[in-house]
Amino acid sequence: MWKKAVERRWVFLKSVPWIPVILVLFSTSWGLCRESPFANGHFWEKDGLFLHYRMWFPEHPRKKILFIHGLGGSTFSWRYAPDFLLQEGYCIVAVDLPGFGYSQRVTGKFLKTEAQVRLLLDFLRFLDTVLIPERLSHDPWYLVGHSMGGKIAFLMSFKEPERFLGVLLVDAAFRGPSLRFLRVFTTFPLTRTCWVTLIRNAFLTPSRIRRFLTRAYGRRPSTSEVEGYLAPLRLPGTARSLLSLVNQASSLRLAVFSGRPHPPFLLLWGEQDRFVPKRQAEKFQEIFPETPLVVILGASHCPMETHPEEFYRVVVEFCNTLALPLR
Numbered sequence: 008m009w010k011k012a013v014e015r016r017w018v019f020l021k022s023v024p025w026i027p028v029i030l031v032l033f034s035t036s037w038g039l040c041r042e043s044p045f046a047n048g049h050f051w052e053k054d055g056l057f058l059h060y061r062m063w064f065p066e067h068p069r070k071k072i073l074f075i076h077g078l079g080g081s082t083f084s085w086r087y088a089p090d091f092l093l094q095e096g097y098c099i100v101a102v103d104l105p106g107f108g109y110s111q112r113v114t115g116k117f118l119k120t121e122a123q124v125r126l127l128l129d130f131l132r133f134l135d136t137v138l139i140p141e142r143l144s145h146d147p148w149y150l151v152g153h154s155m156g157g158k159i160a161f162l163m164s165f166k167e168p169e170r171f172l173g174v175l176l177v178d179a180a181f182r183g184p185s186l187r188f189l190r191v192f193t194t195f196p197l198t199r200t201c202w203v204t205l206i207r208n209a210f211l212t213p214s215r216i217r218r219f220l221t222r223a224y225g226r227r228p229s230t231s232e233v234e235g236y237l238a239p240l241r242l243p244g245t246a247r248s249l250l251s252l253v254n255q256a257s258s259l260r261l262a263v264f265s266g267r268p269h270p271p272f273l274l275l276w277g278e279q280d281r282f283v284p285k286r287q288a289e290k291f292q293e294i295f296p297e298t299p300l301v302v303i304l305g306a307s308h309c310p311m312e313t314h315p316e317e318f319y320r321v322v323v324e325f326c327n328t329l330a331l332p333l334r
Contacts, residue, residue: 043109053129056117059109060102063089068140069096070149070326073131077154081108083235084153084312091319098139102130106252112244114251124162131170149326153177153311154283158259164269171270173329175322178276178283178308181259211240225279225307261294272298273325277306
């Protein structure tokens with residue numbers, strides 16, 4: 008009897024013309040359409056979740072490096088990397104975290120820091136198995152994480168320290184915002200929907216992104232810079248992913264990791280960072296005193312975009328001190 012009832016309901020659903028439209032809208036809202044605006048943009052899928060990434064190969068590959076962006080960023084944040092690293096022989100990979108760039112829009116467990124750490128470690132295994140030249144596939148990686156991505160890079164380096172030669176933590180955000188009040192207001196579907204609408208209509212707008220970048224850059228952004236950030240943030244489902252991510256924000260207790268094996272770290276900071284002040288780097292050094300700190304004068308929260316020459320010079324110098332023997 009129950010089987011016939013289910014069949015009758017399914018026949019009814021198929022007969023209603025607006026059901027397919029709702030299904031399409033629902034799938035689109037979660038970023039299920041895989042379209043990269045970049046010629047070197049690709050997608051990788053794991054357990055039903057897909058990531059967007061970009062790769063650049065040098066003529067004579069000798070090293071490999073992964074870049075992880077921060078909150079609101081994407082592979083666009085690392086657009087200057089090829090200008091400085093290809094000539095040094097780096098295979099360059101920049102990845103969009105879940106919910107950002109052109110990766111899938113998700114909520115809940117997929118956005119937990121621990122889940123992202125596991126996902127990116129699996130992503131590196133995929134790269135080494137399928138795309139990285141065989142003679143480099145067993146070599147460790149260099150890892151660069153910015154802001155929120157710095158926290159992820161830090162945890163990756165402790166999860167599998169043997170996988171990395173060195174880790175650069177750029178204006179790394181180890182402390183999450185205290186937003187317990189927000190969790191109360193987003194527990195119920197109606198208030199959660201209101202918050203999603205507010206984020207989409209009040210914060211993911213050209214004027215808001217321009218103001219955000221003005222503070223992050225320490226100067227007024229160009230039109231192309233605003234559009235570079237805004238384009239992926241306009242994708243359906245972004246506001247919901249952002250709300251879910253912020254809802255789960257938490258601080259990392261660095262002292263817990265003291266004494267555990269890890270690859271060499273380098274702290275790279277913008278002198279005038281107002282999002283993650285330099286004192287956070289100094290607190291990091293209190294727990295990991297062997298970690299050097301390089302401050303880029305005049306830079307704010309995004310030195311890799313506003314001061315690319317100084318930034319990538321530090322990257323190359325740090326990686327060269329840890330390089331494997333040439334083969």
